Amino acid sequence: MTKSNDSGVSRRSILKAGTALGAGAVIAPTFFVRNAWAEEFRNNPGNASSVKFGFNVPQTGAYADEGADELRAYELAVKHINGEGDGGMLNTMQPLMLKGDGVLGKKVEYVTGDTQTKSDAARASAKRMIEKDGVIMYSGGSSSGVAIAQQSLAQEMGVVFMNGLTHSNDTTGKDKRRYGFRHFFNAYMSGAALGPVLKETMGTDRRAYHLTADYTWGWTQEESIKNTTEGLGWETVNAVRTPLGAGDFSQYITPVLNSGADVLILNHYGKDMINSLTQAVQFGLRDKQVNGKDFQIVVPLYSRLMAQGAGANIKGIYGTTNWNWSLQDAGSQAFVKSFGQEYGFPPSQAAHTCYVQTILYADACARAGTFYPPEVIKALEGFEFDGMGNGKTLYRAEDHQCFKDVLVVRGNENATSQFDLLEVVQEVPASQVTYDPSIFGGELGPYKV
Amino acid sequence: MMFAGLSRNDKLLFAGFTIAALAMPLLAWPVGANYPDLLQKFAIYGIFAIGFNILFGLTGYLSFGHAAFLGVGSYAAVWMFKGVTMNVIPAVIFGVLVSGMFAALIGFISLRRSGIYFSILTLAFAQMSYNLAYSVLTPITNGETGLQLSQDDARVIDRMFTEQTAGLPSTNLFGLEMSGYPGFYFCCVLLIIAFFIALRIQRSPFGMMLRAIKTNQVRMNYTGFNTRPYALTAFIISGMYAGLAGSLLAVTDPLAGAERMQWTASGEVVLMTILGGAGTLIGPILGAGLIKYFENIFSSYNDGLLAESFSFLPDFLNDALVFVIGPFVGEGWSLLLGIVFMAIVIFLPGGLMEGLARIHGWYRRRGQGDAGRKVAKQAAE
Structure with missing residues (x-):
């Protein structure tokens, strides 16, 4: 110790420097977080003339198409809230507090981020929006895993998260949060809506084989569809988990041929669904006769973007969807019209749910008369509205899930355009898909964080 | 004792580094990076890159699978939070130990080969770990959804002392919550310690041995050294x-x-190290900061923001600039990163550190030149 003085830095000077640095380190954090106590809640806009929303969507990766469409819808929603454009669904929504002058007299601005369909990147991007850009609300989606990760961040941060496209039961089930809201339907509702249609078209004596994407959404959808079909009297032959983004599904489809199953249920989404369906059709599954019946394929969650990718293979295949642009109610038509004018093509269901979520949040602030999250949350809980494209809708207070009509669709046999791919078979009323919130467990958590 | 055997320059370097690290919130302010999450990322990926540099920069073994250890450390830490306590100290220790053991296993096998074969082996192991975590080991890793805290976790030690609260508990250091700036300073202190250890390793006989492996391993072997234990330790x-x-x-x-x-995460740390300057102490940290900055800040720019920042220009110029720059920000941030990376590899093979060294040298030469001229002038008078 005493020998180390030959280089000119004495122990005393190092000690001194160390003490100074230590003191700095102790003071610095209190200096930076001092404002945290002064404000009533995180990112309070106070007297500012504008508020910021954050839109966190996948801009790169497998769900980039959906993300791009979601972003278009968000931009449109902000325009309409600020009173630009033709107003879209603000003309049809009932009841409505927004006046087309922003929210509570403040103009809405927005920032965007890329989730890369990864929980890590999504949370980093969301934190940037919250900590740096000061957003009062953020929204986005396309994968349930990512949505759940962002929703739990929302609870930690005390900033409301409006889920975009996420279909897993867990989002408003076991992983529900007080600060997270979902307008989109879920796997349970898909099952409940599909059941009667499947019974009608395929009978009660069927043997089903599941291929399931191996993550939260796939698991819950498999479970929900299984419960429904087994309730009809179907037998489940097998349920095989496939890795997300597998690309080649032939090794999973070959065993289906000899399993004695006569229905294949594809719990896949996005590119996975396009690949697995295409390969199943190429393997000649649909031309087969098993147990004296025509072999059938079911895709419980459909989207128009997926149908576009799968091409002719989707003809006649059943599934469910949250919303379709061909709906004839005033809300849907107003939205399709202003989206079409802006971008030149009809919106997807992902775009629809994101647009509606943004409007709903803004309207809730207007009704609450404040941006204070606990009040806004209370304004959304139990809120009933109409004119947003799905008929009468309820935002259930117990689990923050919207209850509305579900569409059972079929791949269009004779499409008239590249967008006219899904034919609505039935609009299943909300009462038929409503369930008891306690079946999935989970805790919303506290209002104040 | 702690500083014994370090040269004056090293002590200055360490002191400078400590000050810069602690003052990071102020230093990052002019470029709009002074928010806790990004600062935390700077410190964390700085540690990751320093560690990678100990292997790649010193021994020359290029591991393409380092993200596997990052992931293992994360899983171990989260399990500690779930099972034992929300205090961060046990989690950090457990994470380091588990990934150390994992590294011993993979290193033992991979280091039997060198060069490209070593890289491919590590890449294969990492990809294997990724796929295991993604599907086979779902009970441990919760697959694609990711391992998260939940209300009914055991948290044995915490349960003994405190009542369960309504919301999820947060990570803490004896009561100090580890989000926001306190979290950053915790990471920052560990970054400084990590830097110090790396400095000691680089200046030690052990570090010399590692550099010898990089220079000529065959020759080392012929002189009777068994190099593998050294490489494995590194x-x-x-x-x-x-x-x-x-x-x-x-x-x-x-x-x-x-x-x-995932392999992209493994590739990222290689990029960080090369961008900053492999083999240097500070370089990898600069590289890590640069990449995280690009990922977080440039990806958030959209055309509207761009137009706003160029609004002082006339409209047609503004539109033109937005049109030209637009594709390189927002979703195109990785494109911009790619171009920067290419430029650095082509013009500054030694990374950012070489760039700094060149600027430094240029100043010194200019300074000397001035002094020389002055002397010449005086002599003439």
């Missing part, structure tokens, strides 16, 4: 650094996902 230390970084990711945000182990 590999394990490097893996432990990655584990530390991984557990810190979990400390600042208690969630672990399989994508942390």
Whole structure:
């Protein structure tokens, strides 16, 4: 110790420097977080003339198409809230507090981020929006895993998260949060809506084989569809988990041929669904006769973007969807019209749910008369509205899930355009898909964080 | 004792580094990076890159699978939060130990080969770990959804002392919550310690041995040295650094996902090290900061923001600039990163550190030139 003085830095000077640095380190954090106590809640806009929303969507990766469409819808929603454009669904929504002058007299601005369909990147991007850009609300989606990760961040941060496209039961089930809201339907509702249609078209004596994407959404959808079909009297032959983004599904489809199953249920989404369906059709599954019946394929969650990718293979295949642009109610038509004018093509269901979520949040602030999250949350809980494209809708207070009509669709046999791919078979009323919130467990958590 | 055997320059370097690290919030302010999450990422990926540099920069073994250790560290830490306590100290220690053991296993096998074969082996192991975490080991890793805290976790030690609260508990250091700036300073202190250890390793006989492996391993072997234990030690230390970084990711945000182990994450740390300057002490940290900055800041620019920042220009110029720059920000941020990376590899093979060295040299020469001229002038008078 005493020998180390030959280089000119004495122990005393190092000690001194160390003490100074230590003191700095102790003071610095209190200096930076001092404002945290002064404000009533995180990112309070106070007297500012504008508020910021954050839109966190996948801009790169497998769900980039959906993300791009979601972003278009968000931009449109902000325009309409600020009173630009033709107003879209603000003309049809009932009841409505927004006046087309922003929210509570403040103009809405927005920032965007890329989730890369990864929980890590999504949370980093969301934190940037919250900590740096000061957003009062953020929204986005396309994968349930990512949505759940962002929703739990929302609870930690005390900033409301409006889920975009996420279909897993867990989002408003076991992983529900007080600060997270979902307008989109879920796997349970898909099952409940599909059941009667499947019974009608395929009978009660069927043997089903599941291929399931191996993550939260796939698991819950498999479970929900299984419960429904087994309730009809179907037998489940097998349920095989496939890795997300597998690309080649032939090794999973070959065993289906000899399993004695006569229905294949594809719990896949996005590119996975396009690949697995295409390969199943190429393997000649649909031309087969098993147990004296025509072999059938079911895709419980459909989207128009997926149908576009799968091409002719989707003809006649059943599934469910949250919303379709061909709906004839005033809300849907107003939205399709202003989206079409802006971008030149009809919106997807992902775009629809994101647009509606943004409007709903803004309207809730207007009704609450404040941006204070606990009040806004209370304004959304139990809120009933109409004119947003799905008929009468309820935002259930117990689990923050919207209850509305579900569409059972079929791949269009004779499409008239590249967008006219899904034919609505039935609009299943909300009462038929409503369930008891306690079946999935989970805790919303506290209002104040 | 702690500083024994370090030259004056090294002590200055360390002191300078400590000050710069602690003052990071102020230094990052002019470029709009002074918010806790990004600062935490700077510190954490700085540690990751320092550790990677101990292996790659010193021994020359290019590991393409280092993200596996990052992921293992994260999972270990989150399990500690779930099972034992929300205090971060046990989680960090456990994360480092587990990834160290994992590194010993993978290093033992991979180091039997060198060069490209070593890289491919590590890449294969990392990809294997990723796929295991993604599907086979779902009970441990919760697959694609990612491992998260939940209300009914055991948390044995915490339960003994405190009542369960309504919301999820947050990670803490004896009561100090590890999000926001306190979390950053915790990571920052560990970054400084990690830097100090790396400095000691680089200046030690052991570090000399590692550099000898890089220079000419065959010759080392012929002179009778068994180099493998040294390389394996470097590999394990490097893996432990990655584990530390991984557990810190979990400390600042208690969630672990399989994508942390993907090959793109492994490639990222290679990029960081090369961008900053492989083999230098500071370089990898600069590289890590640069990449995280690009990922977080440039990806958030959209055309509207761009138009706003150029609004002082006339409209047609503004539109033209937005049109030209637009594709390189927002979703195109990786494109911009690619171009910067290419430019650096082509013009500054030694990374940012070479750039700094050149600027430094240029100043010195100019200074000397001035002095020389002055002397000449005086002589003439």
